[in-house]
Amino acid sequence: MKKYIIGGSLVFLGVLLSFPLFSMSYYTMVRTSTPEFCASCHEIKPAVVAWRSSTHTNNAAGVVVDCMDCHLPAPQDTFQFFFAKTYHGAKDVVKHFMGSAYDRERAREAAYAAFDNDSCQKCHRNLLYMPTQRGAMLAHRSVVYARPGYEKKCVDCHYDLVHSEKGLVMFRQTRKIPYQAKGLKQL
Amino acid sequence: MRRTLLFLTTGLLAIGLSVPAALAQQPNYAKVKEFRIERSVPPEAQACIECHRETTPGIFGDWAMSRHANANITCLDCHLVQPGDQDVSQGHEQYYSRSDLPWGEAKYKMPIAAIVTPKDCSRCHPDEATQYSKSKHANTIEIIWKLDPWLNKGMNSDSERKVGCLACHGTEIKIDDKGKIDPATWPNVGVGRLNLDGSKGSCTSCHTRHRFSVAEARMPEACDSCHLGPDHPQIEIFEESKHGTIYNAFKDEYNFKAAAGTWTPGVDYRAPTCAACHMSGTGKVPSSHDVTSRLSWETQAPLTIRPQDFKPFPSGTNWQDERQQMKNVCSACHGESWINDFYEGFDTAVEQYNEVYFKPAKAKLDDLYEKGLLDKTKYFDERLEVEFYELWHHEGRRARMGTMMMAPDYAWWHGFYECKLRFVNFMEEANHLIETGQKAYIAKDFPNATGDTTRPVKIFGDKK
Numbered sequence: 123m124k125k126y127i128i129g130g131s132l133v134f135l136g137v138l139l140s141f142p143l144f145s146m147s148y149y150t151m152v153r154t155s156t157p158e159f160c161a162s163c164h165e166i167k168p169a170v171v172a173w174r175s176s177t178h179t180n181n182a183a184g185v186v187v188d189c190m191d192c193h194l195p196a197p198q199d200t201f202q203f204f205f206a207k208t209y210h211g212a213k214d215v216v217k218h219f220m221g222s223a224y225d226r227e228r229a230r231e232a233a234y235a236a237f238d239n240d241s242c243q244k245c246h247r248n249l250l251y252m253p254t255q256r257g258a259m260l261a262h263r264s265v266v267y268a269r270p271g272y273e274k275k276c277v278d279c280h281y282d283l284v285h286s287e288k289g290l291v292m293f294r295q296t297r298k299i300p301y302q303a304k305g306l307k308q309l
Numbered sequence: 310m311r312r313t314l315l316f317l318t319t320g321l322l323a324i325g326l327s328v329p330a331a332l333a334q335q336p337n338y339a340k341v342k343e344f345r346i347e348r349s350v351p352p353e354a355q356a357c358i359e360c361h362r363e364t365t366p367g368i369f370g371d372w373a374m375s376r377h378a379n380a381n382i383t384c385l386d387c388h389l390v391q392p393g394d395q396d397v398s399q400g401h402e403q404y405y406s407r408s409d410l411p412w413g414e415a416k417y418k419m420p421i422a423a424i425v426t427p428k429d430c431s432r433c434h435p436d437e438a439t440q441y442s443k444s445k446h447a448n449t450i451e452i453i454w455k456l457d458p459w460l461n462k463g464m465n466s467d468s469e470r471k472v473g474c475l476a477c478h479g480t481e482i483k484i485d486d487k488g489k490i491d492p493a494t495w496p497n498v499g500v501g502r503l504n505l506d507g508s509k510g511s512c513t514s515c516h517t518r519h520r521f522s523v524a525e526a527r528m529p530e531a532c533d534s535c536h537l538g539p540d541h542p543q544i545e546i547f548e549e550s551k552h553g554t555i556y557n558a559f560k561d562e563y564n565f566k567a568a569a570g571t572w573t574p575g576v577d578y579r580a581p582t583c584a585a586c587h588m589s590g591t592g593k594v595p596s597s598h599d600v601t602s603r604l605s606w607e608t609q610a611p612l613t614i615r616p617q618d619f620k621p622f623p624s625g626t627n628w629q630d631e632r633q634q635m636k637n638v639c640s641a642c643h644g645e646s647w648i649n650d651f652y653e654g655f656d657t658a659v660e661q662y663n664e665v666y667f668k669p670a671k672a673k674l675d676d677l678y679e680k681g682l683l684d685k686t687k688y689f690d691e692r693l694e695v696e697f698y699e700l701w702h703h704e705g706r707r708a709r710m711g712t713m714m715m716a717p718d719y720a721w722w723h724g725f726y727e728c729k730l731r732f733v734n735f736m737e738e739a740n741h742l743i744e745t746g747q748k749a750y751i752a753k754d755f756p757n758a759t760g761d762t763t764r765p766v767k768i769f770g771d772k773k
Contacts, residue, residue, distance in 0.1 A: 254349045256380045257433035264436050269595075272436045279432065299419065300351055302389055305428035306435050309442050309508040 151204070154211065155190045163214065165224040172285040177301075181294035185245075192241050192284075193233065230285070234277045234307075239265070242276040261303070279303040342370040344378070354383035356417035364412065372519040387429055388421040396422040396505050399488045423490065424482060428508035438508075440598035447509040448622050449478045449501035451768045455621035458688035458698075459760070466757040467493065475499055477535035479510065481765045500535070503767050524565035527572065529556065532583045539703050541609060541710065542719060547583065549716035555580035570596065574641040581642075591638045605632035606659055608709035611701040612667055613659045651715070658712040658720070662705060666728050670700055673739045682742045683749050690752040693742075696735045704728045 153159065161170035170189070173179060178187040194210075195202040217224075243249075249262040265274050280303050344362065346355050361384065362369040372378050377386075390397055397420045404410075405418045427447070431438035441447050459465050459474070471480065471493060479499025483491040498511045514535075515526040525531050533544035547553040556563075556578075564577040572589055574581065587603060590596035605628040607619045616624035616631065624631075632652070639648045674697050677683040688694050704727035711719025742749060 254351075254381075257382055257386055260433045261435055269436065272439065274435060279435065299391065300353070300385065300389065302386075303432050305426075305431040305506075305508075306438060309428045309431055309438060 151207070154207075155188070157189050160189045163218065165214075165218070168226070169285050172287060175288065175291040176284040176286070177292050177294040177297065178284050180291055187245065187284075191244070192237070194241075195238070196240060196244055234275070234281065237275060237277050239276050242280075246276075258303070274306075278307055279305060281307055342366075342373050344369075344373045348381050350381060350383055351385065353417045353419050354385040356413045357384040357388075357419075360412040368519050375520045375522070377519075377521060382433075385419065385421075386433075387425045388423075390420050390422045392420045394420065394422065395484055396424060396482075396490070397488075398423050424495075424504065425513070426502075426504040426506050426508045427510050427512055428504070428506045430512045431508075437598045438512075441510060441512070442508070443602075443625075444599040445601040445622060445624075446500040446514075449499075450481070450503060450509070450765060451501075452621045453478055454764050454769070461762060462688045462758075463760040463762040464687065464689050464755070464758045466759045467761060469757065470760055471497075479503065481767060503765060507767070523569060527565050527582055527584045527589070528560075529553070529582045536583075539707075541706055542723070543583070543710060543714070546707075546711050546714045546716040546719045549711075549718055550714050552580045552582075552714070556582060581638075586635070586638050591641045594634050594637045602626060603631050603635040603638070605629075605635065606655075606709070606713075608659070608713060609706055611705075612671070613663050613709060655713055658725075659709060662709055662725075662728070666732055667701055667705065670697055670732060670735055673736060677739055677742060677749070680743065680746075681748070682746070684751055687751075687755070687758070690755045690758075691749040693735060693738055693749055696731060696738070700728060700731045700735065704731060 157170050157173065161167045173189070190207075194206050249266060250259060252259050252262075261279065264272065265276065268274060282304070342362075344358060346358065350358075358369065372384075377383075401421055402418075404413075405415055427438045427441060445452060453474070454460055460470075465473075476497065477499055479502030480494040480497040481503040482497070482505055483494050484505070485491040498514050498517075500510050500514045502511045503509060504511075513521070515531045516522060517525060529544060529547055536543035537545060548557070559579045562579070564572075567573070567577045570590060572578070572585070574585065574591055578585065585591070587600050588597055601616070601624065604616050604624075606613050607616055610619060615628040616626055617628060636648050636652070639651075643651075674683070674693070677693065678685055683691055683693060689698070704724055707719050708721075708724030708728055711717070711721075711724045741747075
């Protein structure tokens with residue numbers, strides 16, 4: 123009997139201590155995952171401004187794609203997500219004070235290199251059946267079912283998409299020029 | 310009574326037969342290709358089609374017969390650009406500032422570009438474009454600028470280059486002060502064209518506009534607009550070979566329209582065309598748009614070397630692997646001893662060309678330069694330079710290529726025979742100069758040596 127009391131109180135103590143710890147870290151994660159938080163660094167601010175005018179925030183479905191949705195591993199890869207987020211946060215602070223000047227173009231290339239098709243395909247899942255865009259149907263097949271040696275990234279063709287310096291708000295449904303992938307960046 | 314009836318029936322029959330015949334034979338009956346837009350096509354693309362079926366019926370009709378039209382791929386899918394792009398067609402934009410707008414309405418105005426590049430094609434055909442970008446076709450401008458004395462010494466004029474060399478190799482597309490494509494660089498469908506978007510080449514070299522046919526590129530005629538003549542008569546060599554003989558005799562039975570990846574030797578064609586050996590998938594060999602990937606010798610180079618050792622553009626391949634690939638292609642129709650013994654003959658011919666003809670002639674040429682009997686300032690302005698050039702660039706290539714593709718007349722009479730004569734004459738003159746110490750005559754009236762000698766900045770950067 124005594125054994126159970128000791129055991130039970132230990133569990134209770136554990137919950138009592140860990141609950142605020144967990145909720146605090148969760149709260150921190152949520153607070154530091156907003157585009158507003160990202161924009162609090164002046165290096166990142168232009169990227170957030172451009173993102174706000176892109177079709178990834180302005181569309182009739184009302185879908186808003188946050189920084190984290192593209193730039194970090196999917197939250198279901200919980201460990202990866204936490205690790206990558208903490209690592210990048212810490213690195214950015216260190217670089218801000220110690221590193222050389224922020225080179226946006228280099229950062230852009232690094233982001234493209236880091237992107238994973240899974241990140242895009244969290245939302246863009248129905249890529250193979252687009253009766254109005256038969257060319258895209260063909261191209262997407264060569265990505266989803268890539269031949270060995272011909273693996274491609276979504277961002278190889280779809281780049282300068284969100285953080286382009288148009289200076290205009292682009293609303294997906296009223297876009298005058300139909301959207302088109304740009305073709306392979308490396309060509 | 311009976312007679313009247315007979316007359317009547319014959320008369321009626323005659324009229325009945327002749328009227329439809331006359332209708333069918335109506336002269337100048339306009340045959341307009343119909344294209345009913347019954348599928349989802351953006352209204353702007355419909356506008357393109359409606360205008361261009363009238364303004365450019367040839368282009369429209371050709372496109373309407375293509376697989377692109379079949380798959381709902383319209384003008385816009387290839388020609389659309391973003392506003393502010395360098396190559397936005399000014400003429401097309403200007404149309405919309407007219408007051409009458411006889412064709413498209415202003416609401417259909419789209420920025421379009423005349424030139425469609427491999428990068429544009431890669432939107433839907435990324436793997437093909439990637440393969441192509443690695444080929445010598447795509448990189449031919451870099452190669453010729455690293456090798457060619459016509460360009461580097463400015464020995465021909467810009468016009469001669471545009472209508473000659475660069476028509477096949479490709480121009481460097483430029484935009485002039487008025488925002489239009491510089492006519493000195495356009496029209497051009499060269500295989501290595503330097504496009505404004507940075508991509509190299511032109512898919513329409515082989516898949517001509519606006520049909521973009523797979524079948525066409527499988528035919529040797531797709532290649533013969535460039536691969537012919539004294540310096541690289543591949544089409545003539547092919548025609549002389551048994552492959553060409555069979556092609557000419559049986560091409561009506563060839564199924565050129567087989568779906569991609571299904572074109573099968575022995576089933577769809579009886580003997581190969583250029584594409585069949587150099588590009589198409591055969592057995593376990595996958596198809597590739599890198600047309601130069603299955604080569605094991607550079608038979609066009611002055612000294613025949615392996616593709617990986619070709620300094621201007623190392624292939625990055627291993628020649629043994631590539632030869633094995635080509636042998637696998639051969640083996641669709643040929644037995645092992647046929648293939649191996651053929652390659653042994655080819656290797657021997659290459660070896661002999663290298664050792665017996667090229668190297669001694671090159672050594673003699675170097676000797677002449679060293680002794681100051683030939684002048685290095687320019688090229689082609691001294692007879693021995695021309696002789697040496699033609700030894701490797703003309704008959705030397707014919708000998709090697711004729712051997713490779715089994716055309717006896719090109720291997721011998723147009724090839725090694727001519728090499729022999731050239732070699733003897735070259736050596737006689739060279740030895741004469743060396744013995745007498747007399748300097749070679751330098752042409753003082755070399756015509757039209759006015760071409761630009763700056764290398765394309767896009768490839769070589771700013772440095773000289």
